[in-house]
Amino acid sequence: MGTISKALEMLDLFSRTRPEIGLSEFVRLTGRDKATVHRHLTSLQQNGFVEQNPTSRAYRLGPAILRLSALRETTHPLRSVVRPIVTEFAKSIGELAHVSILQGKALSPVCFSDPRVHGTQIAFDESEMLPLHATSSGLAVLAFAPPALLKAAIKPPLTAYTPKTLCDPEALAQTLTEVRGAGLSLCEGSFDIEVTSMAAPLFDSTGAVIGALAVAMPQGRADAEKLAALRAPLLAAGKAITLSLGGIAPKA
Amino acid sequence: MGTISKALEMLDLFSRTRPEIGLSEFVRLTGRDKATVHRHLTSLQQNGFVEQNPTSRAYRLGPAILRLSALRETTHPLRSVVRPIVTEFAKSIGELAHVSILQGKALSPVCFSDPRVHGTQIAFDESEMLPLHATSSGLAVLAFAPPALLKAAIKPPLTAYTPKTLCDPEALAQTLTEVRGAGLSLCEGSFDIEVTSMAAPLFDSTGAVIGALAVAMPQGRADAEKLAALRAPLLAAGKAITLSLGGIAPKA
Numbered sequence: 047m048g049t050i051s052k053a054l055e056m057l058d059l060f061s062r063t064r065p066e067i068g069l070s071e072f073v074r075l076t077g078r079d080k081a082t083v084h085r086h087l088t089s090l091q092q093n094g095f096v097e098q099n100p101t102s103r104a105y106r107l108g109p110a111i112l113r114l115s116a117l118r119e120t121t122h123p124l125r126s127v128v129r130p131i132v133t134e135f136a137k138s139i140g141e142l143a144h145v146s147i148l149q150g151k152a153l154s155p156v157c158f159s160d161p162r163v164h165g166t167q168i169a170f171d172e173s174e175m176l177p178l179h180a181t182s183s184g185l186a187v188l189a190f191a192p193p194a195l196l197k198a199a200i201k202p203p204l205t206a207y208t209p210k211t212l213c214d215p216e217a218l219a220q221t222l223t224e225v226r227g228a229g230l231s232l233c234e235g236s237f238d239i240e241v242t243s244m245a246a247p248l249f250d251s252t253g254a255v256i257g258a259l260a261v262a263m264p265q266g267r268a269d270a271e272k273l274a275a276l277r278a279p280l281l282a283a284g285k286a287i288t289l290s291l292g293g294i295a296p297k298a
Numbered sequence: 299m300g301t302i303s304k305a306l307e308m309l310d311l312f313s314r315t316r317p318e319i320g321l322s323e324f325v326r327l328t329g330r331d332k333a334t335v336h337r338h339l340t341s342l343q344q345n346g347f348v349e350q351n352p353t354s355r356a357y358r359l360g361p362a363i364l365r366l367s368a369l370r371e372t373t374h375p376l377r378s379v380v381r382p383i384v385t386e387f388a389k390s391i392g393e394l395a396h397v398s399i400l401q402g403k404a405l406s407p408v409c410f411s412d413p414r415v416h417g418t419q420i421a422f423d424e425s426e427m428l429p430l431h432a433t434s435s436g437l438a439v440l441a442f443a444p445p446a447l448l449k450a451a452i453k454p455p456l457t458a459y460t461p462k463t464l465c466d467p468e469a470l471a472q473t474l475t476e477v478r479g480a481g482l483s484l485c486e487g488s489f490d491i492e493v494t495s496m497a498a499p500l501f502d503s504t505g506a507v508i509g510a511l512a513v514a515m516p517q518g519r520a521d522a523e524k525l526a527a528l529r530a531p532l533l534a535a536g537k538a539i540t541l542s543l544g545g546i547a548p549k550a
Binding site: 048049050051053054055057060061062065066085086089090092093094095097100101106107108109110111112113114115116117118119120121122124125147148149150154155156157172173175250251252254 | 300301302303305306307309312313314317318337338341342344345346347349352353358359360361362363364365366367368369370371372373374376377399400401402406407408409424425502503504506
């Protein structure tokens with residue numbers, strides 16, 4: 047891996063549960079020596095991608111990220127376009143909905159909405175990348191992905207997040223054929239054993255798949271009747287997002 | 299400059315007026331050879347910091363930035379805390395207000411609000427870094443900055459953005475003494491010849507200066523009476539932001 051990627055991947059170590067990371071924790075998490083880690087952090091800090099907590103000296107994500115995200119949203123609106131549709135959709139079905147978009151060989155969350163009408167809810171972490179082979183969003187994307195991405199994404203060995211994760215390329219290919227036919231995907235416990243999710247693909251202006259809209263719920267209330275009732279609204283909301291982004295869905 | 303900084307600085311080339319940049323334009327803007335630029339872009343793309351327009355193949359800021367900014371706002375809210383105060387302040391005074399925070403030796407815009415009640419307005423570009431010696435925000439920060447930052451920021455040669463930019467270290471030092479006394483700074487045409495701005499410093503929980511709240515207006519309506527009337531509300535709004543961020547202002 048190149049120096050730039052090594053430095054940028056350090057940013058992915060931050061999460062909701064780990065918002066600040068000290069130098070020695072970076073050393074432990076990356077498995078690199080202290081001098082290298084410090085040099086990378088200094089470059090990231092000079093460019094505003096991390097900053098230090100003035101009290102603890104631990105690192106957290108920096109102000110450059112806010113400025114760049116505001117610029118991206120101004121010049122290429124995604125979150126601001128997608129959020130109202132996701133919020134309305136989540137409210138209408140009474141379950142958590144989220145949109146994520148392709149970033150390399152995984153999906154990067156863009157926004158989520160949880161109407162919080164039930165006694166149990168999904169702990170959605172918008173800082174966590176979603177693997178393609180183990181999530182409904184990922185399967186919805188893979189079903190419409192170009193061959194090169196598909197090949198790279200289902201190449202063994204695949205991580206089994208739960209005993210129900212599909213890790214066999216042939217079983218995955220069979221599932222993807224079904225997803226293509228239905229226009230949406232279903233995962234029951236394949237990423238988190240307690241979570242059932244359904245997803246619909248999203249497309250850009252060239253008809254290429256760019257991400258997915260998904261519904262996620264505790265498996266305890268995801269019975270057959272509920273899942274059947276979700277299909278039409280999920281497909282409709284997915285199409286609405288594709289259209290609002292100037293995208294076009296491929297001909298069925 | 300190290301490889302990481304070279305790559306990250308390419309992200310700063312994007313702006314409102316330049317939301318997408320092709321490979322050859324990157325080569326021209328950076329003055330580096332095509333192979334190097336392409337290698338850097340590939341690393342940035344693999345990590346989601348840029349993506350390619352599917353039609354033109356030009357690069358734009360990527361989805362990782364959205365994910366990381368959402369994470370930073372969740373774990374270390376800044377924009378969401380600051381924005382309502384800035385919006386209310388801008389509305390109350392009828393002029394554009396903005397907050398920017400220190401990033402290295404410049405200020406990075408966090409948010410701005412323009413009530414748009416006048417026939418002329420400021421073209422504020424939230425992707426543009428603000429130089430410390432030439433802007434009211436910068437002078438407000440420098441007046442309370444630690445000696446090392448001050449020394450680095452006013453070291454000649456300084457860029458003269460307009461004929462009115464203060465570039466002489468002694469004149470700057472004199473101005474900063476006045477700013478420290480008044481608790482706010484005034485710039486008339488020193489960054490953009492047509493713009494007058496006033497700014498108040500913002501402080502963190504250790505009492506260190508972290509940025510500034512500024513008002514910017516076309517110089518044509520920034521007469522002495524107006525500027526005098528802005529002082530008290532600007533100081534009050536600056537204190538409100540410092541407090542809402544858990545910060546403390548130094549003793550006067």
